[in-house]
Amino acid sequence: MSENNFQEIWKESLNQLRAQYKQENRENEFNLWFNLEYVSDEQNTITAAVASDFMRESMIKRGNIEIIKNKIKEISGAEIEINFQIKNSSVSNEKNSSNFSAENSSDKIKIEKNFSTQNSENEKTEFFKHPDLDEKFMFETFVPGDNNMYAYQASMAAAKNPGTMYSPILLYGGSGLGKTHLMESIGNFIYNEKRGKIKLSYLSAESLLNEFTLSLTTKTTPKFKNKYRNLDVFLLDDIHFLQGKDALQEEVFYIFDALNQKHSQMVFTCDRPISELKGITERLRTRFSNGIRIDMQPPNYETRKAILLKKMALMNKNISDDIIDFIAANIESNVRDLEGAIKKVIGYEEFIIKTGKKITLEIAKQLLQEQINSNFSGNISIEAIQKVVADYYNISFSDIKGKKQTKKIAFPRHVAIYIAREITENSFTEIGSEFGGKDHSTMMTSYKKIDSLIKTDATLDNAIKSMIKEIKTKK
Structure with missing residues (x-):
């Protein structure tokens, strides 16, 4: 079958699936899981592009590939296989490429072959987990939107090219807006890329204080200084905790200068702009201010909706569009509250589904009334x-x-x-x-x-x- 015929069948299959999902009030689910781009075909195998490796693996686990294959067979009678490549993957070996590009057939073949080789290697290689990092915090599980797109892009750039122009990074803003998620995503990405052969430290400013104090009481200060001044990656959470702690500030100042001199990657988070911190020495304030400072804002409606869809995907659950829209419209504070709302709804549905019932919008409103009311002053x-x-x-x-x-x-x-x-x-x-x-x-x-x-x-x-x-x- 010619490529043009395959491409037309692919398009028609997705159109029919979209209509089916829309009729079942599951259009948001379709938009999340079937956002695919046809790339090429060869010997009854179609290659399509997906947004991330996370989406590729999730589609396999959820059985979405089989859904597409069955629809294609229904339309054309052909039994085909589907391969995926990642839109934003750097496996094409093109320098600093951040956007999927395949303008001619040779590019398509080159990218496809490289991805196939890389994928088979990755399946044989374990994920290198840092003991202090949470592996659920990955770029693939982060939902970028208008409120945090710059933070997401800068964090990705820092992870791919640590210690360059994107160091240090300071992410600041209220609780539950994704600062720690991005910081740990940077750490997980770099640590895994380096196969664990890198000196990386992730901890809170309070934990750093405890370790520093212990080094003073046990007379191991040289060991403490040597550890932190020779890192390749330094991720320090909640630097507002440094306020009024002069001895710790002095040590952080020297750590900063040592790491900056050796071009290490540094990332900091804070609950407010550096200019609003009290009890911080001017020289340390200047160090924090000299890097890339990014204000993390609460997500807008579209981003909140995307976050809810991603959370459902991670939990392998489905909730009707009207409930998703209701939560996104009424829980405006932060990601943590959105997670709490969707988990509450899903938890209740798992309870009542045993009785043969499904959760409705009215039930969801009753369940979330208290949480929604708490948004009022x-x-x-x-x-x-x-x-x-x-x-x-x-x-x-x-x-x-x-x-x-x-x-x-x-x-x-x-x-x-x-x-x-x-x-x-x-x-x-x-x-x-x-x-x-x-x-x-x-x-x-x-x-x-x-x-x-x-x-x-x-x-x-x-x-x-x-x-x-x-x-x-x-x-």
């Missing part, structure tokens, strides 16, 4: 506000709730009171009860003070907006 606790503000200004939680009137404590307390009044439905009296029993007039004075300042102080205004964003993300 009235469900934000004053305690959550106090904790975020105290952390931002590097003071204790007990101090912000207490009665000390030093400037270092009083001003953050004013800010917390202002935010509490702005984003909750609590009265001044109710807010006062959470700040040591202070009365209505005291609360109003604090509120008016900050309300007046932000009209002329852009830095304070931006800081408060950043804190409110974090509070809502952490709900």
Whole structure:
């Protein structure tokens, strides 16, 4: 059969499958699993391009290949095999290629042969797992969207060419937005590419502090310094923890300079912009600021929908489009909350399916009502506000709730009171009860003070907006 005939049959098969899935209210599922590009055919074997190796393996496990083969046989009577190649694969050996390209038949054959060789080798080779990295955090399981596309592309570039222009990278933003996922994806990619023959460290700033403190008490500081100053890849999570810890900051400064000099790959995450960190030495702030800084924003509707579809694919589950649309439209905070919502719905469906029932949109709405309601300001606790503000200004939680009137404590307390009044439905009296029993007039004075300042102080205004964003993300 000629290539043109095969290509037409392939196109018609996918069109019929799309119509079938649409009729069954499963069009989102079709868009996720059958987003394939015809490349070529040879001796009753069609080669198609898929987005990633993860998608290729998942299609095999889910039986989607058999679905296509059966549809082709139904239309043409031909029994064919289907091979896949990866759109964004670098196996074509073309320098720094990040986009699938096969404009003529020789290119197609070259890419196809290279991929076939690479694939057979990969099937025989184990995945090299770093003991501190979670192997579920891969680029294949990350969903890029408008809110995080630059972060995704920069992370991919850093992983493919570590220690070059994409080092250091600083990913910052609220909780549950994908910072750690991308950081660990970089680590997993590099460690596996180097077959484990690389000095890589991934840990939180708090863990680094614990290790540093232990080295001081056990008099093994030289060993600690030698370990971290000779890394090939340094992944440090939650650097906001460094605030106010001068000795650790000094050590991180020297680690940074040593690794920068040897062109090691460095990646950091933080819950806010570097400019908003308190109690950080200027020289260390400058080091963090000199790299690539990327603001991770909450996902938009389209990205939230794509995330839900990917999560369902990973769990090998199907939920109707109307439920997916409802969750994507109503859970706006972060990826973690989206995961929680879809798991709750799937868990309930697994329970009721034994009775022969299926989950409906109305049931899903009832299941998720509490979680959706928590997106409204009235469900934000004053305690959550106090904790975020105290952390931002590097003071204790007990101090912000207490009665000390030093400037270092009083001003953050004013800010917390202002935010509490702005984003909750609590009265001044109710807010006062959470700040040591202070009365209505005291609360109003604090509120008016900050309300007046932000009209002329852009830095304070931006800081408060950043804190409110974090509070809502952490709900």
